[in-house]
């Protein structure tokens with residue numbers, strides 16, 4: 516694999532990052548994951564915009580313009596022969612040369628790393644036909660989940676708890692209400708209505724969420740942005756999650772309770788189809 520480190524495209528084995536990098540020592544960094552379908556980037560503009568916001572919220576410099584980011588992403592797709600897959604991008608506060616809680620001066624350049632993951636047939640995932648099972652776990656993350664930081668230990672623990680329970684993911688619950696999945700936004704469906712938590716600092720502002728809600732509105736579905744409980748979710752007609760890498764993924768079981776008779780539902784299926792069709796058209 517060819518990876519990108521601070522301006523250079525190098526073989527994975529030759530890439531070097533300092534042990535003093537604040538991304539490594541303090542999870543002081545942000546990331547984005549952009550899907551690639553047929554060699555093209557999905558919703559790249561959305562990811563660029565959120566990256567700029569994450570950096571700005573942490574008072575970090577954005578090392579590149581959107582045009583430069585696009586060129587680097589395209590180069591990575593080309594050099595790694597990615598047809599379907601992902602481009603991962605990470606920007607950290609860089610290497611101040613020592614460990615210190617205070618931020619370094621602004622002359623310390625951010626560290627920029629990109630790598631790709633090849634996932635042939637990404638959009639035809641068999642899981643989309645059978646759906647995911649989710650369990651619930653308490654949401655004990657920090658209070659700025661709107662910033663896409665590389666601080667992913669708790670979501671990683673949630674994913675492991677799900678695996679150990681024979682499920683596919685965990686929905687996190689705070690004050691009795693679902694916040695989001697370990698790496699995705701959560702939705703329930705009641706009739707023609709789609710219910711999902713409103714945007715705030717409590718959840719990541721999913722790029723896929725924005726697109727899917729737009730397409731749902733265009734398809735005359737009703738959208739209710741509000742909190743919901745696990746209990747309400749278990750009684751819903753359908754449920755699903757969205758993320759840049761899973762697109763729209765139906766959820767068929769929540770804490771052991773089957774939805775729609777344990778089968779993937781029509782609303783999630785339709786939204787997945789619309790999303791993939793529209794996003795493929797707009798891919799760059």
Ligand code: PMP
Pocket residue numbers: 548695696697698699700718719720721722723724757758759760
């Ligand atoms: N919430 C969390 C916690 C996530 O990690 C992600 C994926 N990075 C999402 C939601 C979905 O965001 P997106 O649609 O932009 O991938």
